[in-house]
Amino acid sequence: MSVTLQPEALQAERPATQRSVAKIALIGNPNSGKTSLFNQLTGLNQKVGNFPGVTVDKKTGISQITPNLKAQIIDLPGTYSLYPKSLDERVIIDLLYDPQSKHYPDLVIVTADASNLKRNLLLFTQLADLQIPSVLALNMMDVAEAEGVKIDIDALQRELGVPVFPMNARKGVGIAALKIVMSQQLEATSTVFYTLPEELKPLIASIKARFDLKNDYLALHYAHQYKSLKFLTEEESNWIAALLEADEFKSNAQQAAETIARYTRINEMLLDVVRVERVDKDEKFSNRLDQVLTHKVFGYVIFFGILFLIFQAIFAWASYPMDLIDLGITNLNGLIQENFSGPLVNLLTEGIIAGLGGVLVFVPQIAILFAFIAILEETGYMARVTFMMDKIMRKFGLNGKSVVPLISGVACAVPAVMSARTIENWKDRMITIFVTPLMSCSARIPVYTVLIALVVPEKYYLGFLNLQGLVLMALYLIGFLAAIFSALLLKVILKARERSYFIMEFPVYKMPRWKNVGLTILEKSKTFVFEAGKVIVAISVILWVLASYGPGNSFEVAEQQVLQQAQVKGWTPEETENHVASAQLESSYAGIVGHVIEPVIRPLGYDWKIGIALLTSFAAREVFVGTMSTIYSIGEEENVSTIKSKLLSEKDENGQPFFNPARSFSLMIFYLFAMQCVSTLAIVRRETKSWTWPLAQLLYMSGLAYVMAFITYHLFS
């Protein structure tokens, strides 16, 4: 019955080249302290990369094992078994089943929650049967002890046949011992935890022979998962499919039988290993807390209180560091322009440095939002949020966790889209990312306020209801409704790639680990600056060139014409300068584009001047105000009342005010719906790892903006 074991055979399968750096993979259940252990082992030596084809990040880090030995640690997504239930979990089998993979580990560290050993050992026994050298890191020994769970480490070590380390990754206890073992050449355990049923043996023997495999359990996984194994050729997959069909292999039934057999084996093993003198203290504490935090009334009151706090923080608190960044960039540019001159200096200051400023200015919001999210995740509160909101959000194709990105989207879509990472289900996450930019973000406020001031009278109803405030609120509400109904639409259109489960561990409340919170903030900010930043800077520079240069000598011609006019009309030097800027913008490439798109935007009530503003708004929506100031020769001071009076005096071809309610509301609606934010597009590409999503978003939102603005214009005129 038993399988012959040849640990050295597996060694031989690997490339014979001597590795200078050992490769170690971290694997474990969600909530088993895997991330804490990763952070303890690698500290700040972490790198975030991509796994091909999935949205989960590849986190690797270098750990100094001994003074002259380093190891590369790779953090794999949390999973309950080697049979992946989600796309992200498939990364694990790609890595573990392919000895040719460049990340194929020399050693696997399995993290297990000591207070919940039974379920955590399921994954371990599967890995052990693959005969990959492994050690077991028994995490959260403190929690187990508090719960009265006593584990006989020696007995467990004997049963499993691998080194077992009791540890507390939060506090760093046990890391030193683990490092010593990591520095040694380890062999796989010789214990087999699951014996293949007799009827499968011929099938497994054929697969082993065909693919030259040494391990029975690996061959069984080929049978179960050949469709998801990327390294198999189509011909190889077809061969397995035909074999399984001939053998009437029932994957579901076999998997179920295997899991039950493993649990039976684990139960037997643990009889002598674990003694429980249940105190029930911790669980009761969590339960008591839940009675308040998931209460019918208080639960929601507290949750919306927390959301309000987060919103306040990214809206108000972040404005101080953001202003500092703005000021720093302006001063830096001023300093450079004072000391140097020439077209290259302009490219550097107004193009590149200004673009960099546009990236850096988001960092405070990202840092603050992720500080909150990390704390909510770490404490276990996020699971309660999902629990309370799931029923409502599910109706719209969203997930309980979508609430956080949607609300954060009111401040800024960039960190909000990044925060959708906490949603495990692919479809739910994509829908959330797709609709979040429809929430009115803070960059739309300057546009709204200028336009509302133009056409909505400052009237009060019932003494306190300000009409302008009501219109602003209506705009936010429309954005929210647009997001919700777009989600509903996508729920119908989008095919699920994986079955949506809610089945998950409901963690007990814990204190947040501040080191993890700090590292999350750092990682998210770095990812944004380095990955989305490239696209943002590139497009900002292109937009700057479009607005600063024209074909041939058009700029000089424009300047000359204005100067001649100035003499006739007797303008002051300042007025002259403003008119020169306006004329040059008109003759720039951006101005040409504005004229070209005028026929397209005329049905919405816009002319080429607004066309230019729409184009430059692409870098960021708030640029609208600045562009309008330049184009109407208002100058650089962006004072709302100056802009207002200037815009009010604009006349259309019939001598009527150009900014009438129809045009203004049409513009507001356009800005509400349109995807005019390079930063959001860049971050959506980075989060979905494809250009399909940001492009779909651009087309959908801009199309919607066009239709809605068209309707609005005709309703009001």
Add this chain to the structure above:
Amino acid sequence: MQNRVEEQQRQKSVRDLKKGESGVICCLKDPEMALKLLEMGCIPGTPVKLNSVAPLGDPITIIVNDYTLSLRLNEAETILLKP
């Protein structure tokens, strides 16, 4: 056909538990979801207790194998209990 429907209706599932009430898992109805539930420790013969219900009635949390598991009602429905 009629008989089978009635039989299914008679058999209690985790969905039918009241808060604080316990039962013993008999079998899992949905073969694909069963794999996920088995991995999470919902093995036939294991005691299960309804721990809490979300404010809107769905999802719920149950205690199985000494830990708390949350799941939706339509998922809980597939965990049948011994009579």
